[in-house]
Amino acid sequence: MASVPGGVALVTAAGRYEDGSAHRGEDLRGENLRGQPEPGDESMTIAPMPGSATWLESNTWERPDWTIDELIALKRGRSISVVLPALDEEQTVGSVIASIMPLLGTLVDEIVVVDSGSSDATIARAEAAGARVETRESALPGVAPLPGKGEVLWRSLATTVGDLIVFVDSDLVDPDPMYVPRLVGPLLTVPEIQLVKGYYRRPLVGDAGVDPAGGGRVTELVVRPLVAALRPELSGLIQPLAGEYAATRELLTSVPFAAGYGVEIGLVLDTLSGHGIDAIGQVNLGCRIHRNRPLHELGPMARQIVATLMGRLGIGDSGSPLTQFLMEDDGHSLRRAYPVLDDRPPMRAMRSVMLADVGAP
Ligand SMILES: O=c1ccn([C@@H]2O[C@H](COP(=O)(O)OP(=O)(O)O[C@H]3O[C@H](CO)[C@@H](O)[C@H](O)[C@H]3O)[C@@H](O)[C@H]2O)c(=O)[nH]1
Numbered sequence: 001m002a003s004v005p006g007g008v009a010l011v012t013a014a015g016r017y018e019d020g021s022a023h024r025g026e027d028l029r030g031e032n033l034r035g036q037p038e039p040g041d042e043s044m045t046i047a048p049m050p051g052s053a054t055w056l057e058s059n060t061w062e063r064p065d066w067t068i069d070e071l072i073a074l075k076r077g078r079s080i081s082v083v084l085p086a087l088d089e090e091q092t093v094g095s096v097i098a099s100i101m102p103l104l105g106t107l108v109d110e111i112v113v114v115d116s117g118s119s120d121a122t123i124a125r126a127e128a129a130g131a132r133v134e135t136r137e138s139a140l141p142g143v144a145p146l147p148g149k150g151e152v153l154w155r156s157l158a159t160t161v162g163d164l165i166v167f168v169d170s171d172l173v174d175p176d177p178m179y180v181p182r183l184v185g186p187l188l189t190v191p192e193i194q195l196v197k198g199y200y201r202r203p204l205v206g207d208a209g210v211d212p213a214g215g216g217r218v219t220e221l222v223v224r225p226l227v228a229a230l231r232p233e234l235s236g237l238i239q240p241l242a243g244e245y246a247a248t249r250e251l252l253t254s255v256p257f258a259a260g261y262g263v264e265i266g267l268v269l270d271t272l273s274g275h276g277i278d279a280i281g282q283v284n285l286g287c288r289i290h291r292n293r294p295l296h297e298l299g300p301m302a303r304q305i306v307a308t309l310m311g312r313l314g315i316g317d318s319g320s321p322l323t324q325f326l327m328e329d330d331g332h333s334l335r336r337a338y339p340v341l342d343d344r345p346p347m348r349a350m351r352s353v354m355l356a357d358v359g360a361p
């Protein structure tokens, strides 16, 4: 058994924990994973899993303690862009920018909001908070925009200059100013690492109150079980869908970008297949609160993620929609959510794609 920094108690046999007792769901999100593990705590040990126990030990930063000054010194000529994708986030985008703005000109070289077609005051609030704002059109002129989050992250590569790029969702509530510094720490210190995912405790805020660790419903109920089944070497990745992550431009411009909400799982799987698990790191960001969507909005998100995941693993997806039965007072209405199976090409290849489109030799 190996001691791990995250204090993760993991299941090793179907329906059973390592000690032979039956599953009890709450144990999988035990306090010591989310809080500060006590040295010597029995639950700080896991049975080795194929290819991942060592990774979990070496590539997880449970207590990142770099100072901003240390990280600035570690940049050594590299520049850092922070990108916030935003669709109708007028309530929160300003405070997310404000949490990062003090780093501008030192650790961070640019903060760019890429708007995804907002119809509210997102753009005005983002500009007022001091960020540069790009629309999908201005970020990459001449290429007709598609809807969805993957599209704006992909376009952000065309309008930013950083050697390292940090993505941060713009629906965060009261984000910790250390998110960005912690995310770049592994990239600045370990040459092999190309992608760093944040992880955190995720409260779920609903009408019934706050469930302190009830968030991440798609992550816990769809993605991590599928990863366990199909790519077990990634089972130690705590938040594969995290919207807060950092990567090298080199990596991001070399891979295709999946549509919509498929973008995160696509990037994780492409990094694994192209560079191996040692190119991925994860860092503890503490706690993360965001706008929790209702279940009927998460179904289409999950459908897209399943399509992208299956595509990346070479498993044919029917392309069929998720049929949702939306309950109403006197019955239900029907809604179909289609996944998008096509990716955007690696940004590195775009120049030749655009030249071919205009018939250039
Ligand atoms: O068409 C869209 C949809 C969303 N967003 C922005 O993307 C971010 C995340 O979107 P959200 O709908 O809040 O996703 P979550 O419910 O938070 O979903 C989780 O899982 C998704 C799928 O992996 C990730 O994209 C998210 O970052 C992650 O937090 C927010 O800033 C949105 O404004 C866009 O820019 N365009």
Ligand SMILES: O=C(O)[C@H](O)COP(=O)(O)O
Residues within 6 Å of the ligand: 202, 203, 204, 214, 215, 216, 217, 218, 219, 220, 241, 291, 292, 293, 298
């Ligand atoms: O990351 C996820 O699993 C989805 O965004 C849902 O998150 P939530 O349950 O915290 O709203």
